[in-house]
Amino acid sequence: MLDKAENSTAIGPVDAGPKSVGRGVALVTGGRRGIGRAICTTLAMRGFDIALVDIVEDQEVEKTVSAVEATGKSAIFQQLDISETDKHDEIVENVQFQLGEITCLVNNAGIQVPVRGDILDVSEETFDQLMDINLKGTFFLTQAVARKMVSTKSGYKERSIITITSANAALVSPEKGPYCISKAGLSMASQQFAIRLAADGIRVHEIRPGLIETDMTADVFEKYSPDVATGSICPMRRWGQPEDIATGIATLAIGAMPFSTGDIYNIGGGMQIPRL
Structure with a gap:
């Protein structure tokens, strides 16, 4: 079984490169902690100023802002429940007014089902x-x-x-049906935007994380760790870390995959590979 120490091994952030490089502003939703914080700091290291958007404002936000500022880049926080769509335009305008042109949007915010269980018991409210x-x-x-x-x-x-999105955009987990459905929908939306924005020189990408050690997966860490350790879930035999996702995002955001749009990038240690 993997313990926390064994599980912590991960590749580091993308090399920062020249500190003078300015790449505009990255707006990152759900950026206060976990994967979001890793994304914010890694993108800042690659030259982006950061607009951190989250539903909660607390000390975790302050930690992320401080981590970004330690790289020499600017950071602001905008509080938003992204389900409140009537506030989106205002947030976008505020970010551009305070920091400048938004050149990268990272859609990271999301929630898991409150209780894993039978899809036959899913309530309309939860859905x-x-x-x-x-x-x-x-x-x-x-x-x-x-x-x-x-x-x-x-x-x-x-x-x-x-x-x-998630590996669950394609891999079925009946105990969290609405979550899987929401991520599958996002996958199609990403490809739709890719087609629409390609001629404008705006690249659109989808990241599908596998099992990443975060607060969202804390309730299943002990359950899945034995199978992770044996390679039956993840061939690379470790849990992913937030930095693994952030590194992939930074690679795409700086244009290191210049002839790619609408593509799906699986970052899950091989768990997406079909096997008998």
Whole structure:
């Protein structure tokens, strides 16, 4: 069985590169901790100023802002429940007014089912909450940012929209049905935006994390760790770390995959590979 010490091994953040490089502003939803914090700090190391958007404002936000500022880049916090779609345009305008042009959107915010269980017992309330945040909120925030990007005469070569879905966009987990459905919907939305924005020079990417050690997976860490250790779930035999996801996002955000849009990047240690 994997313990916490064994599980902590992961590749480090992307090399920071020249500190003078300015890449515009990355708006990161759900950025206060975990994967979101790793994304914020890694993108800052690669030259982005950071607009951190989250539903909660607490000391975790302060830690993330401080981590970004320690790289020499600027950071602001905007409090938002992304399901409140009528506030999206205001947030986008505030970010551009305070920091400058948004050149990268990272859709990281999302929630898990409150209780894992039989799909036959899923309530309409639970279903609606998952769709409102994971799918509807992300879709319309992407729309708001995309409209701003299209209407802006940009001086930046690299502009991107990166959406974090899940291995569950394709892999069925009946005990969390609405979550899987919301992520599958996001996957299609990402490809739709990719087609629409390609001619505008805006690349759209989808990241599908596998098992990543975060607060969201804490309740199943002990359950899945034996299978992770044997390779039956994850051939690389370790849990993913937030930095693994952040490294992939930074690679895409800086344009290191320049002829890619609408593609799906699995970051799950091989768990997406079909096996007998």
